[in-house]
Amino acid sequence: MAFFQAQDISISFGGVQALNRVNFTVNQGEIFSIIGPNGAGKTTIFNCINRFYDLTGGVFLLEGKSISHAKPHDIADLGIARTFQNIELFKNMTVLDNLILGRHRKRRSNIFTEMLFIKPVRLQEIRSREKAEEIIDFLDLEAHRDQLVVNLPYGVQKTVELGRALAMEPTLLLLDEPTSGLNMEESEDLAFWLSDMKEELGITVIMVEHNMRFVKQTTDRVLAIDFGQAIVEGETNEVLTNPDVMRAYLGEENVCNA
Numbered sequence: 001m002a003f004f005q006a007q008d009i010s011i012s013f014g015g016v017q018a019l020n021r022v023n024f025t026v027n028q029g030e031i032f033s034i035i036g037p038n039g040a041g042k043t044t045i046f047n048c049i050n051r052f053y054d055l056t057g058g059v060f061l062l063e064g065k066s067i068s069h070a071k072p073h074d075i076a077d078l079g080i081a082r083t084f085q086n087i088e089l090f091k092n093m094t095v096l097d098n099l100i101l102g103r104h105r106k107r108r109s110n111i112f113t114e115m116l117f118i119k120p121v122r123l124q125e126i127r128s129r130e131k132a133e134e135i136i137d138f139l140d141l142e143a144h145r146d147q148l149v150v151n152l153p154y155g156v157q158k159t160v161e162l163g164r165a166l167a168m169e170p171t172l173l174l175l176d177e178p179t180s181g182l183n184m185e186e187s188e189d190l191a192f193w194l195s196d197m198k199e200e201l202g203i204t205v206i207m208v209e210h211n212m213r214f215v216k217q218t219t220d221r222v223l224a225i226d227f228g229q230a231i232v233e234g235e236t237n238e239v240l241t242n243p244d245v246m247r248a249y250l251g252e253e254n255v256c257n258a
C-alpha cells in the first residue's frame with residue numbers, strides 16, 4: 001500500500017482552478033519533490049493536506065485512509081508536520097522555547113492537570129525538553145539555543161523552523177521551499193540533514209522546491225505541475241529532463257534554443 005496518495009485532487013478559488021485532478025503517490029521513507037513554475041499550485045497542495053483549505057474534489061490517503069475529513073488540528077496528530085514558504089515561528093521567543101512549543105500537539109493534558117503539574121504532565125515536560133535538546137544537537141543549533149529567533153540570520157531561522165516541525169516527531173514532513181534564502185553552505189547542510197532524516201529517522205518527506213540542483217541531489221522521485229495540472233511524475237532525472245517540464249519552466253522558445 002502507498003504511504004501517501006493524492007487522488008484526483010481539485011480546488012478552485014473563485015475563477016482560478018488552482019488544482020485540477022492531480023494524482024501522485026509517495027512511498028514510505030522517500031524524499032518526494034513537487035516542482036513547477038510560480039503559481040503552479042504547489043503550496044496549495046500543502047494547504048489542502050493541512051486542511052487550511054477544503055478540496056472541491058478528490059482525496060488524500062495516508063496509509064490507505066482518507067484524511068480529507070480530519071480537522072486541521074488533527075493533522076499533526078496523524079504525524080504530518082510542515083514548514084512554510086514564509087517562516088512561521090514565535091520570533092520573540094528563544095530557539096529552545098520554539099522547539100518545545102513545537103511539541104504542544106503531542107502533549108496530553110488540560111488546564112487542570114497542567115495546574116496541578118501531576119506526574120504525567122511532568123513527564124511530558126521532561127520529554128519535550130529532551131526532544132528539543134536532541135533536535136538542537138541534530139541540527140547543530142547549540143550556539144543559538146538561548147537566542148531570540150528575531151535576532152538570528154535568515155538561514156538559521158529556517159533551520160529552527162525545520163526543528164520545530166521535527167519536534168512533532170512526524171512520520172510525514174512537508175517542506176515548502178526549504179532552500180529559498182539559503183546560501184550554498186546552508187543548502188549543503190540541509191541536504192545532509194534530509195539524508196539523515198530519511199536514513200536514521202525514517203521520515204517521509206514531501207518538498208516543494210525551485211532549486212533543481214538541490215532536487216537532483218536529494219530527491220528520489222518528483223511530481224511536476226503547471227497551471228494546477230500534473231505534467232509528469234517519476235524518477236528525478238527522468239522528470240527533470242522531460243521536455244514538457246523544461247517547456248513549463250523555460251517557455252517554448254527557450255527549449256527550442258537550448
Ligand SMILES: Nc1ncnc2c1ncn2[C@@H]1O[C@H](COP(=O)(O)OP(=O)(O)OP(=O)(O)O)[C@@H](O)[C@H]1O
Pocket residue numbers: 013016018036037038039040041042043044045085
Ligand atoms: N487563498 C487563495 N485565494 C485565491 N487564490 C489563491 C489562494 N491560494 C492560492 N491561490 C491561487 O492559486 C494558484 C496557485 O498558488 P500557489 O500558492 O499554490 O502556487 P505555488 O506553486 O506555490 O507558487 P510559488 O512557486 O510562487 O510559491 C495561484 O494562481 C494563486 O494565486
Ligand SMILES: [Mg+2]
Pocket residue numbers: 042043044085
Ligand atoms: Mg508556493
